[in-house]
Amino acid sequence: MNLGRTKGGTAAPPRQGAALAALAAAQFTVMLATSIVNVALPQIRSGAGLSDGGTTWVVNAYGLAFGALLLAGGRAGDLLGRRRVLLAGLAVFAGASLAAGLAQSAGLLIAARAVQGVGAAAVAPAALALAMNLFPPGPGRGRALGVWGAVSGAGGAGGVLLGGVLTQAWGWPWIFHSVALGAAAVLVAVATLVPRAADRGSGRFDLLGTATVTLALTCLVWALTTARAAGWTDAGVLAALLGAFVLLVLFALVERRRPDALIPPRLFSTGRVAAGNLLMALLGSVWIALFFFLPLYQQQVLGMSPLATGAGQLPLTVANMLGAVLAPRISGRIGATATVTAALLTEAAGLLWLSWMRADGSYLVDVFGPSVLIGLGLSIAFVQLTALAVDGVPRQDAGLAGGLVNTTRQVGGAIGLAALATLAGSVTTHAPTDQPPLEALTTGYQAAFTASAAVLTATALLAPLLTRSSRRARRPRCPVPPRTSASPAPPQQGRAADRAPAS
Incomplete structure (x- = not known):
């Protein structure tokens, strides 16, 4: 994958590619911390002496602080300097990760996870804004967003793999120690490779x-x-x-x-930001639930070990990275709107296939194939919707736009996970009394994945309507003078505008 290609197809300066790699590593670390604890929750519960509610808050404390503070983190980057805020966020994130690994009590562990979320809320929007500023709109930015989508998906799926490996090899504290070491390495890389820029905006917080x-x-x-x-x-x-x-x-x-509003109206002047964020919220409502239910099915129903469960995420991760690389090329051929629609339908098909899982099934029959479809669709949709959500945003609001699209994905994920977990639990609880427990559990998971497929199908149908209205909103409203016989005819408008990447 070439990280450094500019608009004309020429190679970008090596330092530009290295800076993008450092920023993408920051995004990978944030996404990794979201999912790395999922496989290790049973071991964390016994090792830290957590109750059922306390175990849940090992996940929730991070997501709560992260989702609630993303807008504030994005705006702080715009006003104080994105590189400065990114470095501070990485330092907080690394320190909190180390504290979580060393925690000797449930309260300290949950508090450390919350502080991790605070650091992540500063890192994610600042890193995205800096990455977009490295590349002007065009093919170069499309490829940069492809890298962003690849590391975001790899972070979510790779967290399950790394969590399983570390938990089985060295114990659950090492899932936090590894994140701390990674964040520290990324901090050094950002300080070394990302150039200083006059990105500090004017105005008041x-x-x-x-x-x-x-x-x-x-x-x-x-x-x-x-x-x-x-x-x-x-x-x-x-x-x-x-x-x-x-x-x-x-x-x-x-x-x-x-x-000096936190979310100024100019942010939505093109109409594309609102469309991108709404669609991203719907995608997020399925995204986080996927990495919650799939490891549970693998461990609780198929009886896979933490290590095997993590390794089982590799096909999804590879498909995710492949889709993110292909997304700009596909968009250039068939148009951004068609790409988003096709990607959402592909992921919906994978989730529907996954809903046919059986209690007496196997990984190869019930998980492998759907994972490939889901990984391809998820990454392509993520790349295109991120591009849509930051398209045309004024430079001084780039951090806020990055915070907003991360907020909608995170809040959408919280809503989706809550609704789908309630659905799955209700279906399992109301299963026939003579049904074996594993079959009842599987029936609940089937319901969750069926509902997820329905949500994405509806999102795919909604995408052309929203992107069409956003394109109309971008057109200038000034009157066009009547063309006289001496005036040259306007150029023919084909599908070229729609074929350009959403970035």
């Missing part, structure tokens, strides 16, 4: 807007993650959902009157 939306997202993510165990009718869950709604309404009212 919107403290009121940031506090309001952060509290709203905290209430929302907390309610969704808690609902999986407590139920949707729990008083605390309902209160948190109501609080999130009220705070979001207050945030909208506050932002209308502030000159």
Whole structure:
């Protein structure tokens, strides 16, 4: 994979490619920390003395802090300097990872995971904004986004593999020690390879807007993650959902009157940012649930060890990386809209195939084939939707746009996982009493994957409508003077605009 090609097809300076590699490594590390604990949760529970609720919060604490603070992290990068914020975020992330590995109590472990999420919320939007600034719109940026999609998917699937290997070889603390070492190495690489730039914006930090939306997202993510165990009718869950709604309404009212709004209206002037974020939220609602349910099926139903479960993610990872590399080429041939639609339908087909899993099945028959389809579709859709969500954004808002698209994916994932976990649990609970436990468990997983396929099919049908309206929003509204006989005829407009990459 060539990291350094510029718009004209000529080779980019080696330092540009090295800088992109360092920034992509930062994104990989963040995605790795999201999934690396999934396989090791049983060992973490026994080793750290966690209850069922405490085990859940080893995952939730990271996701809660990460999702709630992404907008604030993106805006901080725009105003304080993205390279500076990225380095600070990596330092916090590495320190918290080390503390999690050394934790001797459940409370310290969960607190360290929350601080990990804080660091990740600074890293993800700043790294994406810096990567986009390295390459102007065109083929070079499309290839850069292909790299971004490859490492994002590889981080999610690779976390399951690495978690299984480390847990079985050296024990669960090493999943956090490895992340700490990786983050420290990435920090050195970013400091060495990413050039200093005058990327510090003007304006003031919107403290009121940031506090309001952060509290709203905290209430929302907390309610969704808690609902999986407590139920949707729990008083605390309902209160948190109501609080999130009220705070979001207050945030909208506050932002209308502030000159330095956290989410300025100019961010949505092209119409493409809104379309990209909505579609990314729907993709995210299936993404995180996939890496939650698939390892559970492999371990609890198929009886695979943590190491074998992790190794079983390799086909998905390889397909994911291949799809991310091919995404810009496919988009250049058939158009960005057709590429997104085809990718979503491909992933939906893989999830539907996965929903035919059996309690007496096997990895090769029930998991391998669907994983390849899912990996290809997921990566291609991710690359194109990320490009759509940052397309045409003013340079001073690049960090915020990166934070926004990560927020919608993370919040969409929290909503999707909560809903799908509730569905799977309900189907398993209400299975016939004479049905064997593994069959009942498998039936719940089947329902979750069937619903995921339905969501992505609906998203694929929605994508052409949203991207078509966003293209109309980009057209200039100034009147076109009537053409006289002396005026040259306008050039014919074919499908060239749609064939260009979404970036």
